[in-house]
Amino acid sequence: MCSYEGAPGRPGVPRRSVLRGAALAAGGALLGGVAGLAAPGAALAMEEPRIYTRSEWGARSPKRAATVLSQAPDLIVVHHTATANSTDYSKSHAAALSRSIQNHHMDTNGWDDTGQHLTISRGGYVMEGRNRSLPAIRAGDHVVGAHTADHNSHTVGIENEGTYTSAEPTRELLSALIETCAWLCLVYGLSPSSAIVGHRDFNATSCPGDSLYAMLPRLRTDVGARLRSLEARLVLRDEADLPEEHLPTYPRVPVDERAVEFYHGPALGSGES
Numbered sequence: 001m002c003s004y005e006g007a008p009g010r011p012g013v014p015r016r017s018v019l020r021g022a023a024l025a026a027g028g029a030l031l032g033g034v035a036g037l038a039a040p041g042a043a044l045a046m047e048e049p050r051i052y053t054r055s056e057w058g059a060r061s062p063k064r065a066a067t068v069l070s071q072a073p074d075l076i077v078v079h080h081t082a083t084a085n086s087t088d089y090s091k092s093h094a095a096a097l098s099r100s101i102q103n104h105h106m107d108t109n110g111w112d113d114t115g116q117h118l119t120i121s122r123g124g125y126v127m128e129g130r131n132r133s134l135p136a137i138r139a140g141d142h143v144v145g146a147h148t149a150d151h152n153s154h155t156v157g158i159e160n161e162g163t164y165t166s167a168e169p170t171r172e173l174l175s176a177l178i179e180t181c182a183w184l185c186l187v188y189g190l191s192p193s194s195a196i197v198g199h200r201d202f203n204a205t206s207c208p209g210d211s212l213y214a215m216l217p218r219l220r221t222d223v224g225a226r227l228r229s230l231e232a233r234l235v236l237r238d239e240a241d242l243p244e245e246h247l248p249t250y251p252r253v254p255v256d257e258r259a260v261e262f263y264h265g266p267a268l269g270s271g272e273s
């Protein structure tokens with residue numbers, strides 16, 4: 001049913017040492033990313049998907065306000081939620097999912113707030129995650145999340161509703177994921193070919209599931225096509241611009257990972273809170 005396919009791994013990414021990304025890393029990502037457009041701000045706003053805010057899904061107040069870094073993240077991490085592959089594709093279900101994830105993260109995990117920046121339901125609804133995420137993204141800044149252990153200071157996390165060990169996401173979810181990743185690449189000046197990664201690229205987990213992970217090469221291609229369709233002269237960062245410690249480590253996927261609703265692998269490192 002779905003045409004997505006591709007090799008699951010992305011090892012051996014060549015690294016080049018260049019200075020090309022220096023201007024972007026210095027804070028010019030937003031303007032640099034869409035340098036060829038007459039009105040970059042307007043273009044960014046036009047590309048922003050409909051994202052339902054925390055007040056729209058009925059979020060609880062966080063225990064503490066999230067930390068906002070005045071810098072762009074350099075990677076987009078794709079997750080699954082490790083919840084049922086629901087056939088309720090409604091907006092109200094998407095809102096309820098966001099509330100249940102937040103309850104789990106705050107009450108069971110003891111975190112300050114929900115951990116991811118964005119959540120996409122199987123109906124294709126995109127919901128804001130951790131507090132301050134949406135304003136921060138629009139400003140080209142980064143909220144420190146809780147979704148990929150030891151890498152939360154430089155990665156933006158998207159949780160995709162469902163369990164994709166064998167099943168595939170819905171077309172609505174994939175379409176929303178393409179749209180969301182394209183917007184993030186545009187805002188942050190990221191190259192989709194290198195910026196879109198899976199949780200398992202950093203931590204010992206099966207997340208986002210074999211099936212969704214195998215779709216990432218096609219996702220990168222589709223997001224790249226969407227960006228090219230803007231006919232902007234895009235200046236995007238890629239692997240060559242990443243510091244060594246930010247590069248994926250591709251740990252072994254555990255064969256006996258515990259199957260618990262909402263648990264999709266290590267989300268916080270020892271020095272992260």
Ligand SMILES: [Zn+2]
Pocket residue numbers: 078079080147199207208264265
């Ligand atoms: Zn994950």
